[in-house]
Amino acid sequence: MTISEIAKMADVSPATVSRFLNGGYVSEEKKEVIGKVIRETGYVPLNAGQHLKNKKSKSIGVIVPRLNSEAIARMVDGITKRVNGTDYQIILTNTDNNPENEIENLKFFEFDKVDGVILSATEVTDELIKILNRYNKPVVIISQNIENFFCVYNDNESVSYSATKHLIEQGCEKIIYLGVLEDDSAAGRDRHRGFNKALKEYGLKPVAEKIVDFSVVGGYTGIQEILENQKIEDFDGIFCASDNIAIGAINRLSFTKKKVPEDVKIIGVGDSTLSKAFLPSISTVHLFYEELGDQAADLIIDILEGKKMPIRQIQLGSELCIRESSTELNK
Amino acid sequence: MTISEIAKMADVSPATVSRFLNGGYVSEEKKEVIGKVIRETGYVPLNAGQHLKNKKSKSIGVIVPRLNSEAIARMVDGITKRVNGTDYQIILTNTDNNPENEIENLKFFEFDKVDGVILSATEVTDELIKILNRYNKPVVIISQNIENFFCVYNDNESVSYSATKHLIEQGCEKIIYLGVLEDDSAAGRDRHRGFNKALKEYGLKPVAEKIVDFSVVGGYTGIQEILENQKIEDFDGIFCASDNIAIGAINRLSFTKKKVPEDVKIIGVGDSTLSKAFLPSISTVHLFYEELGDQAADLIIDILEGKKMPIRQIQLGSELCIRESSTELNK
């Protein structure tokens, strides 16, 4: 089904059908006929033809490191929902956690495959910055804040600041930090900063700081090492850079005499399904991942639709979710 | 950067560059020059041009009901990873759980946007079957088994059969079924069948059967109603159609005298991150979601590449994961 066939059926030229589709001048009379034919056939113009002519693919490339992460899946969910109903398509690529693939996908998309890119960057490497600096189409970075580029990200410093402050207000004075590699500037560096900021404000020092995997096992082995190798047993609070880490920590503590939250208060980050369902439920900080994806899609579409706008860094707020793991109120 | 520019740089015709790219006859000499230019420029042919000429979009449409589900995200992860390195692209659409959007997306893709479709169907409605029957391009259905179509799905009946059998072998005789709507033929109907089959085999009858939401809250309120409204208190096992439901059930039981697994043994389905991390860890059945996505992508690519193959229903096996919630061995 092509525009010419539609034209023939409506007894007009392809040009007129195209005008009908694109809001050009068409007489009411012909509008009616063409409209009818299109409705009956369900005709949708072929992207490729438009693309060639218009130099617009009407596609947005979305590059993610993986999808089996609740945070990323939620963001992609937000992106795809926002794009529904527009005439843009999402082309999704999965770099399988390999930063090299990230670069490669960016280069690939540069060849007019897409009009713009939403990139969920893992590490902000020099090479990445170099490519972004000379990139020939708009890019919106999600969940990392890179200066001088369009970004939508969580304010990770205030996330961990408010979480840590909450622990302190609950009476914790000997707090452990279980975080992830600082290479990850969002979840690693910024959350560490917020943690330190809160402690400093109250004149406290961390009892232990450990870099672990972004997982339940990470939290488990982190506490394990602190208990067994570092022989630290005197602590009353744990800030965890993710809910999974928090759950791992609680799991490890269940083999000790320390009760959560009576003896040790714990807080995570992310407000995952897990954090709500766990026993005890995990205090955490809600991050607006769907909204983040939504905003990113919104932004890239605005840019693609030609709205002139200065570089913009959209920092999303967060919400403290106080649950059982940090309070004795419940149960 | 177009093929003509590359041609000019290599001092040959566009036709020759095209031949180089597509494995036609090119002299060694020219091959070398063209190869060099392409390497230096990083040139990648524009899809749209090829599409118009070849009648192939080299795109695969993936329709999912949502992404904020671990199972679906894992499947999409498998699909995208399988497609990496091929010259196919994934165009992802999210129907936001609306079966009407499912149909609409299918129709949309029919207009040559994609060469084939991977569809994660929610409900197998008559309208869906009707569309599939007259669909003009290959479709692979995932996670549902629809007769006469290419499908990749989990053997849900044997999943619940083996899970239930496990409960019985652990000594359970008064078992509750917490399942989901039978409209979902995979997770609803088939898992119910497997449950009944196992009970029947041992001459048992369910103590209660409840249809609940596919969520933690569903499991919680399900048990709540059984306890409070149906006044059923005499049970020793619960089969749950998902891990989330299982966790909800355990959460509700934590407010009673019944201990898991001492008094009540519980098993879920899905082997979610949650099920491993929960305390007690949830016995469950591992479903190979990544592999399911991988297989589906494999299948559609084979079809698109012209491998003649009869309709094929690929049923994936599963693996019982015995953990704490159904055994007294641990702890």
Next chain:
DNA sequence: CTGAAAGCGCTTACAG
């Protein structure tokens, strides 16, 4: 082995 030409489906400036 190589190039000129035609044509895929679309849109838009141009002439009427």
Next chain:
DNA sequence: CTGAAAGCGCTTACAG
């Protein structure tokens, strides 16, 4: 208000 024509980037049968 409408149609014929040109051209976007590609590929392939054809002629050489």
